[in-house]
Amino acid sequence: MIRRRIMTARSVYPQHSAVEDGRLTIGGCDAAELAREFGTPAYVYAEDDLRARAREFKAALAAAHPGAGDVVFASKACPVTAVLRVFAEEGLAVDCASGGELHLALRAGFDPERVYLHGNAKSEAELQMAVDAGVGHVVLDGPDPDRLERIVPPGRRQRALVRVTPGVHTDTHEAIMTGHAESKFGYPPPTAAAIAHRDWERIDVAGLHVHLGSQIFDRSPFRAALGTLAGLGDFPVYNLGGGMAVAYTRHDDPPDPHEWVAALIEIAHELLGRDKTYVIEPGRALVANAGVTLYGVEDVKRIGGTEHAGLSFVAVNGGMSDNMRPMLYGAVYEAEIADRVGDGQPYSVVGKHCESGDVLIRAAALRDPHAGDVLVTPVTGAYGFSMANNYNGLPRPPVIFVSGGDAQVVVRRETYDDLVARHS
DSSP states (O other): OOEEEOOOTTOSSOTTOEEETTEEEETTEEHHHHHHHHOSSEEEEEHHHHHHHHHHHHHHHHHHOOSSEEEEEEGGGOOOHHHHHHHHHTTOEEEESSHHHHHHHHHTTOOGGGEEEOOSSOOHHHHHHHHHHTOSEEEEOTTHHHHHHHHSOTTOOEEEEEEBOOOOOOSSOGGGBOSSTTOSSSBOHHHHHHHHHSOOSSEEEEEEEOOOBSSBOOOTHHHHHHHHHHTTOOOSEEEOOOOBOOOSSTTOOOOOHHHHHHHHHHHHHHHHOSSSEEEEOOSHHHHGGGEEEEEEEEEEEEEOSTTTTTEEEEEESOSTTTOOHHHHHOOOOOOEETTSOSOOEEEEEEOSSSOTTOEEEEEEEESSOOTTOEEEEESOTTTTTTTOOOGGGOOOOOEEEEETTEEEEEEOOOOHHHHTTTOO
16 A cells, blocks of 8 residues: 655645555545545544644744734634634634624633724624623724714723724735735724724723735735834734735745744744734634535536637536635636546646636646546635535535544535525
């Protein structure tokens, strides 16, 4: 038996995944067998990988900054109760961008004091929910300050951070860039400073918040962003946001978490001081590589003729309903046949939806795919489940946790009855 461990520092698969005689195993479970047991499409997460990444970021922050600090999971990346519960158990805090995410975080067991409520358009109902729950921090944006002054009961003060838009561009897609001057998030520096220094009756402004975007490789824009924060006054708390890139393909070269956090904190120490509380908000970097999606192959279609010779499609039983990222901003993925892992010929992996744009991967190197195979796409742990939808009436996939050779359903597959449960 030939056994090849595929866990490397830059592996696109969850930690400790392996290939034995061409068969992929994740969390000690055979991927093709998981598909047969739980059906496809299905999201599969390696629980041990989630825990390891949480511990790695905590260790990185502790090593870089001996003072007070916190690692906060950006729950929008993967609002799965079981994933949130893992991070609560590992001592992370959580940020929520809606009342729904807040509900999930509290249900998962997060102490309300460990919750940050985000959002550029929070409703009064969501702010009321946060105040009633006793969340630790509200990240102020838009009309939040005036609304909180009305909502917070007399005699109480709500801790808050002011979100600053520093006017900084980053090396990422414009749809996931959030620190540039045209961003819908945050306040321009003069407005942020005025809010932060105002003597609010029921708001305790603890510090400032900045977030530059997501899937960022280059750390240099953070110097400009933190320089902007330094010019707004001296505060005890600075939330530096997240955005660290991950490897979606074997050609990607993302930062190491320890190096990334160390570099970020070094800039913060230089520009903002060492005697501060520093907060970081990794989202996709905690979950993206921990998850894969399993699909069933429905058809393999080869188009002949002179003009289209060599154009081949592998059609799977999912698509833009379970992974919108390729359609939203051209995200690039890889894929394998679960029991024939290895180099093969290029195929375009397409979904089953009635849209020509329903293309998951433009050129995946697959070994002799045919109908009935199980196709696995790695690095779907972030924003796959978050953005899942019922286009064309497809029920959303289940979420499966794997660890030590055991597998369990933590979110069940939707049924056709679920699709009409809210209909009259």
